[in-house]
Amino acid sequence: MILPLASGVFPTLAPSDRSAIWAVTGRLGGKSEGPFSSANLADHVGDNQEHVDSNRAALAALVGVNHSDLSVMAPVHGGEVAFVGSAGTVESVDSLVTEEPEIGLVALGADCATIAMCGYRDNSQPIIAVAHCGWKGLCADILGNTVEAMSERGAVTFRAILGPAICGNCYPVPKERIQQVRDRCRADIAAAALGVSGGIDVRAGLEAQLADFGIPCTSIGGCTAESSHEFFSYRRDGRTGRQGLIIVLKESTNE
Numbered sequence: 001m002i003l004p005l006a007s008g009v010f011p012t013l014a015p016s017d018r019s020a021i022w023a024v025t026g027r028l029g030g031k032s033e034g035p036f037s038s039a040n041l042a043d044h045v046g047d048n049q050e051h052v053d054s055n056r057a058a059l060a061a062l063v064g065v066n067h068s069d070l071s072v073m074a075p076v077h078g079g080e081v082a083f084v085g086s087a088g089t090v091e092s093v094d095s096l097v098t099e100e101p102e103i104g105l106v107a108l109g110a111d112c113a114t115i116a117m118c119g120y121r122d123n124s125q126p127i128i129a130v131a132h133c134g135w136k137g138l139c140a141d142i143l144g145n146t147v148e149a150m151s152e153r154g155a156v157t158f159r160a161i162l163g164p165a166i167c168g169n170c171y172p173v174p175k176e177r178i179q180q181v182r183d184r185c186r187a188d189i190a191a192a193a194l195g196v197s198g199g200i201d202v203r204a205g206l207e208a209q210l211a212d213f214g215i216p217c218t219s220i221g222g223c224t225a226e227s228s229h230e231f232f233s234y235r236r237d238g239r240t241g242r243q244g245l246i247i248v249l250k251e252s253t254n255e
């Protein structure tokens with residue numbers, strides 16, 4: 001049984017018979033062993049597939065869906081968003097959006113930030129998204145592209161959750177990469193991500209961008225590299241698992 005770092009329901013802002021339920025995981029409580037111990041959710045890192053399947057089923061159960069209801073992206077550190085209407089693996093995108101109930105959207109990371117969003121339409125159904133974002137995703141504006149995709153489908157108000165990610169102190173990078181962030185991100189987002197640490201804090205950049213959009217956001221968990229007990233960290237360990245974040249639209253039951 002995976003132990004979530006946190007879970008909850010996005011507040012209902014407009015009349016709807018659907019609610020958006022989310023959960024954020026670390027590395028505790030799953031079936032995997034060795035470097036993937038124990039709640040690894042990724043099937044591309046060399047872990048035992050039966051363990052991954054068991055962990056994914058436990059992730060799905062955290063928000064009340066089945067393993068077969070998950071939509072999982074195979075991210076490429078880009079800016080592409082996929083609109084999904086069914087479960088399954090989606091290749092080559094870093095963001096998934098759906099308005100369908102009972103599809104668990106999943107983003108994975110092990111230092112990269114993960115994002116869950118709920119978008120509210122006027123007097124209509126909510127729409128949800130997850131995204132995966134490292135420094136390249138920050139430069140590719142995956143967050144802005146996700147907000148835009150949700151807006152095109154009618155969302156006018158948003159809420160966001162950010163999963164655990166590596167901090168700037170633990171993520172020193174070459175000067176060229178800092179310059180790339182300066183060149184390609186908007187100045188205020190770059191300033192937040194670069195801070196004074198000499199590294200890149202992607203989550204701080206995302207928090208600045210969400211604030212600029214006027215989107216309230218809650219960040220879950222600390223720096224992935226600083227707690228080998230709680231988190232997988234690719235930067236720290238290389239061969240390791242991935243923690244995750246899941247969101248689903250559930251039909252409200254009126255009793």
Ligand SMILES: [Zn+2]
Pocket residue numbers: 166167168169170171223224225226
């Ligand atoms: Zn750190």
